């Protein structure tokens with residue numbers, strides 16, 4: 001429970017900040033939303049989250065590109081079934097490659113680009129965005145995770161001016177690990193607001 005709940009959320013925050021540093025215009029827009037909805041006298045709290053759709057879209061787009069559990073958890077079929085034209089026998093272990101589903105050009109346009117705007121309206125099929133899995137064995141912590149990541153990321157954006165070290169883009173190479181860590185841990189500078 002501890003690993004499922006902590007590493008997944010912290011790695012998502014690291015990816016989100018990395019993506020924001022490579023897309024300062026998105027970072028600016030997120031800050032403007034926080035200033036307008038929360039103001040500058042206090043930190044974002046749980047009640048504010050429903051008024052921050054752009055921050056929510058940034059988190060969805062981060063989880064689309066870097067789902068913290070890219071292969072879900074192995075599922076064993078309790079009965080024979082037919083899916084997508086395939087007969088699958090009871091007892092088969094099913095692995096779902098969510099990383100590949102999220103980057104399928106049939107699921108969304110320009111799938112490798114970071115575009116939080118794509119979550120405005122119905123541009124992404126909800127059933128194809130499954131960073132928390134789906135059905136009975138989906139992540140029981142998804143609500144908590146969205147709040148934790150939203151509050152942490154929102155507070156970090158509100159409290160600091162984030163800058164890359166040097167002119168180079170943040171390296172977005174993926175490392176090896178269960179929860180897609182960054183190959184090169186994020187290094188950045190920040191100035192307190």
Ligand code: HEM
Pocket residue numbers: 001004005006008009012063067068069072073074131132133134136137138139140141142144145149
């Ligand atoms: C960004 C954060 C998180 C992501 C992306 C994530 C994703 C997932 C995924 C994909 C699964 C497997 C679902 C499946 O195989 O269908 C899962 C399972 C699970 N998650 Fe999360 N999770 C996150 C945060 C959390 C948190 C905060 C908790 C609890 C505090 C949690 C607890 C669990 C548990 C207990 C399971 C196993 C459920 C089962 O086997 O029935 N997760 N998570």
